[in-house]
Amino acid sequence: MPHKIGFLMPRSGEFPSMSFDLNDGFRLGLAQAGITDVEIITDSIGFGEDTQLNHSRAEKLVMNDNVDLIVAYATSLNAEALYDFAKTAGKPILFLDAGMELFELPPSPNCYHITLQGMHASRLTGRDAGSGGRNIISATSFYDGGYRAPWAIAQGIEEGKGRTCGNYVSVFKPEEFSVDQLIHVIENTEAQGITVCFSMYLVELFMKGLKEKNPVSTSLPFYCSPFTAEEQWLEKCDFPGGTFHAIVPWSILLENPAQQAMKDSLLKNKNKTANLFSLLGWEAAQVVDQIIKGGTSSLDNWSFESPRGVVCFHPDSHCTYAPLYNAFIEGNENGKCKLRITNPININPEEHLTVFRSRPEGDYTRWRNNYFCI
Secondary structure, eight states, rough: OEEEEEEEEETTSSSSHHHHHHHHHHHHHHHHTTTTTTEEEEETTTSSHHHHHHHHHHHHHHHHHHSEEEEEEEEHHHHHTHHHHHHHTTTOOOEEEOSSOOSSSOTTTTEEEEOHHHHHHHHHHHHHHHTTTTTTEEEEEETTGSSHHHHHHHHHHHHHHHHHEEEEEEOOGGGGGGHHHHHHHHHHHHOOOEEEEETTTHHHHHHHHHHHHTTTTGOOOEOOOOTTTOHHHHHBBBSSSSEEEEESSTTTTTTSSSHHHHHHHHHHOOOOOOOOHHHHHHHHHHHHHHHHHHHHGGGGGOOOEEEEEEEEEEEOBBBBOOOOOEEEEEEEEESSSSEEEEEOOOOOOOHHHHHHOOOSSOOOOOOOOOOOOO
16 A cells, blocks of 8 residues: 655645645655655645644544654644644654744654754854854844744854844835844944844845945845845845855755755756755655654664755754755855855754753743744
8 A cells, every 4th residue: 555644834825835845845755765655645734823723634634544644844833732643643743844943842752853953053153153252233034033043143142252232123014124223233333243134035125225225234244044045035136245154054056966866856857946945845755764664763863865965863852953054145147146155064963952952041932833934
């Protein structure tokens, strides 16, 4: 009998590209792994913040469709709401995520996470920005500020012996967007750098605003969160001048056999260029192959070759960790932004656990919906 796999993803009407790219990467990754006797049953969980909806969709996949396992795109908060269900149903759930949130519960025996390590990259970015005791301005959009990247950046700034000397939070409406307040902070502090946390269309607005106010707006070096430097959005952005550092989980520019296999498969079968969503789907297929062969417990300390390098599951976090990459955002021949990768950053298991276990002190609030910004 064919394997039956449930796939919970965003509603295609709201995030059509993401849903299709996840699905394409997953299906083509399964074919690459030699799994052809498979039935994939997809269902929608919208923005992911409705825990009752998530539970009912997962229950339907198990009770009505009798799936062998579930793959779901969900941040840690929404994933943890399904931990008890996974235990009761006795079915593995593999969660895919950008890694921009915190975990609050201990890992579940039946649940594992493929993460793009957004928190880890943000923390390292903050460390680079604050190194040598520098004064840093924190710049974020209202949207991105509701996730944990700005907090992780602040943690990194402290580790680098720096300090945050000013803050700028943009609005999210295009017609109201302005960098005037950021320029005010630049001119009225002794800042030596700016950390940046924007995503999606907000990156485009931010870069446009900087270009319009150049050179005063680009007089300091920028240190960007990983999804500020996402290549699909960057190619739409005017390069404003200045220096933009970034640490990213993956790039289309990487060269290795796994990357080439994914790129060739997507181009041949879907006439598409690979992106972070298809990468997550491709990796999910490799992990599903391992679960089918050895069960979820076989994932502990298991590693595999991915287009982003060697990806390993940590037995204490049930999450993946993989190399990150230093990069710069630069201008191309048409005046738009492009990414340039310089060198890999190898992540060891101890560093991974440090980030995984980090928590803010006291009470804190955050967005509940899944992070779709990549």
